[in-house]
Amino acid sequence: MTIPRTSTREHILKRATVLFQGRGYNGFSFKDISTPMGIRNAAIHYHFSTKSDLCSAVMQRYRDLLKSETADFMKHGGSARYQLEAYLAFIRHEILDAHCMCPLTNVAVAMDTLPDEIRAQAVTLSNELLAYLTRVMELGREQDEFQFNCAAEQKALSVKATLQGAGQLARLMGPQVVDQVIDQIRCDLGL
Amino acid sequence: MTIPRTSTREHILKRATVLFQGRGYNGFSFKDISTPMGIRNAAIHYHFSTKSDLCSAVMQRYRDLLKSETADFMKHGGSARYQLEAYLAFIRHEILDAHCMCPLTNVAVAMDTLPDEIRAQAVTLSNELLAYLTRVMELGREQDEFQFNCAAEQKALSVKATLQGAGQLARLMGPQVVDQVIDQIRCDLGL
DNA sequence: CGATAAACTTACTTATAAGTAAGTAACTTT
């Protein structure tokens, strides 16, 4: 058959994203992608030669998404508060609607068992993410929107860590955890 | 051979703990335990009938450890500050010295792929952990040691989430992350 | 219309996983 062929690669990537961010690298197999799609494992290998390649593409897409999202946030005015809220909403959506974790969580957990390529992508992503959040924190303090008395980098790190943890605890303790933790982040910034 | 037999079960549990907390349920196999110990997989099955049983025992031990640790913390005087610091030191040691994550992280990540038994243990652990931290927060506020203006439960949740995240980010960004995040937790409690 | 390339499938290989059944050596009990 193979009628609408153009979109197969995209479908594979989408399923892989959900699975990678939802279960981790070692928590899914090619079958979890191919069977629900009604294709064969070999079709995945046609588009992505290895599992490492596939997950590397997932990481790359997440970085691209983040880049375009954060660029978007910045367009809508320079308000640090707005940018923080946009990022919080993005994370909130990923956790509550998509039931996904930040890829950094999944990489960190299985660190020792992963191909170098994936680890490298994760390190780059963490640098990009922290750089963005650090700028938001700096901006917020300059504009007297946020209050904190440590390095902006440290505050950004702490915010990111808290959000990572929220994603995990929400799975164990229920979705209300996410909003409680996000509230606390705002509160700790003097909002 | 089998000369020192008594301790095999304990050795298996210790290796399984390191592997489970270090790589997650799907990130290790029986071989990772048996080969370095110089025993066969079947020897593991003799002591623990399934992988689920083994990891359930690991979770149980972690809960027991936590229970005795927190009981210990409480004996050394009722100071909330002391109890917080003791827990922070415990987590810090697990991350930096043992290179382990809190089991909650590993369970949350692979949630959908895990046996019910493990999930149930994790839910219980998260309740116990949060109950303890909530008591510490309540105590700290009563004694004017900590400052925060939300429910003690929410503050405890936020602290735990932050520590969970610190464990992950430390693997990607280096060990200094842990102390930076811990500093921030203190700071956000008015310390 | 025929050749070519893209997008697959079928069928296979190799490796590794968890788990089991039957046998064995050493200590323990009677």
Added chain:
DNA sequence: AAAGTTACTTACTTATAAGTAAGTTTATCG
């Protein structure tokens, strides 16, 4: 000293994983 129990091993089964090679269909291009 015989019998049973503990703590394993050897050898196996079954399932599943990633990955590959060769063939097939469909669209496209000259």
